[in-house]
Amino acid sequence: MTVDLPALEQTAAPRAAPARWSRVVRPALGLVVPVVLALGWELVVYLGYSNGRLVPPPSKVFETIVALAKSGELSRHILATLWRVGAGFALGVIAGTVMGAISGYWDFAKRLLDPTVQALRAIPSLAWVPLFVLWLGIFETSKVALIAVGVFFPIYLGVMGAILSVDRKIVEVGRVFRLSGPAMIRRILLPAVLPAYVVALRVGLGLGWMFVVAAELIGASEGLGYLLLDGQQLGKPAQILAAIVIFAILGKLTDWLIEVAAAPLLRWQDAFGARGGA
Template identity: 60%
Template sequence: MAASTLVAPLLAPAGPTTASPTQRPLGPRQWPLGAVLPVALLALWEVLARLGVLPPNLLPAPSRVLTTIAELARTGELWPHLGFTLGRVALGFGLGAGLGTGLGALTGYLPLMRRLLDPLLQGLRNIPSLAWVPLFILWLGIYETSKVVLIAVGVFFPVYLGVMTGIQQVDRKLVEVGRVYGLAGLALVRRVFLPATLPAYFVGLRNGLGLGWMFVVAAEIMGANKGLGFLLIDGQMTGRPQTILASILLFAVLGRCTDSLLALLGRRLLHWQDTHGTSFS
């Protein structure tokens, strides 16, 4: 009886459902609370910079950093850098997430494939990201392919682990009740395994996306002449701390925006969940 209760939401006919008030995505009225601490820190930074406590040649005021971003945008210099970085992250994320999803599903669902592949992949996961750089340059050159592959490596492992562990942690009672209802093969995967694995999968995707933004910096340091990573290194080489901080700020904003979009998609697909976390969304 308990198993039937557990599996009922997964086996119910597909159709539109209405999320409860506690499960709705973060609304505009709830955003300012998360902005309090960053705004306070920026205000403190601005005051200390204007008072001369912070040396302008090492840590210029936020207003100067924002002016630099505005000037780069006005002259048109910023947009190619943004476009190249976003393109590399998008391609690397797509490649890494696709491979991670496929291999994670394979090793999670089939014990034989897990025993065969997982030890190797776990070993590769522990190799530091920068250790791949000289090898990828040797194999793939310093052009776009090596950069995209490096980002894909960063994305792959969190997604792979999320899918594999999500499948392994599916409640056995759900699977048994699904079979009682006559589900087998792809139907069992679609109605039981897929919904039960989605929460862990989206955690893996978000972790992978975060690492993708970290790896794109290493990728663009490999020899790019466009991208926010190049802009950051250019600021270092020419002694312009405002350009370095502008690049870091843009990385933070872009990473946060893309993560928010992924989190919103996750909330839409997991609207049926009634968990402790949803009561605070």
């Protein structure tokens, strides 16, 4: 597809320049509001209309990040949080994928398990926190478990739904070519569910980031969530904002990693549509 791209631009020569221009400008347009707000606030504080104590200006937030980074604190907190999200996400993905695949593939298992899973899903996941603390202690295990629970449900639902909606007609093609069970899964079912699976992974990761904050507010001595709590208790709003900014960056970055890793596998689906839209 990358080969076709320049060719398309050549054939549409008169429109190529504005198209490229809009490709840069359109995402940049989204930055206008936050940048104007940030600069405006910076200016308000700089000119002395506000002391910026409760809402620190961007420069102050940036300073805090730099200071944290220099002391080595920042990387320690980031690594702790990343480890928790990574472990919880991995566990949630494995459990969700296995259970979702079983329920999607095997009708009996779905009748047996799905009502229970759906009932559990209805419980607000934070309600588990006291129980997990009692069962698993205040340290890492309960945090990872909470994140895994948050990740589990969207993955489970995504995988089950994707398998249930695989086109019977496509499965029949596999039957006509006498694919064995494993070959049917590898050559028909897996590629067919992949797009929905990637979406489920991204939703699950988003929830993982949500739950890591909850988990770290339970009581942690390190992690970005600890920075939030510490900032609140010691009255350091710049530190809270610094942690929020880093959460945003990490969340976006990890989501982007999934997107990039999946892109070559989903070229058959996306490439043309994305190009047609430009």
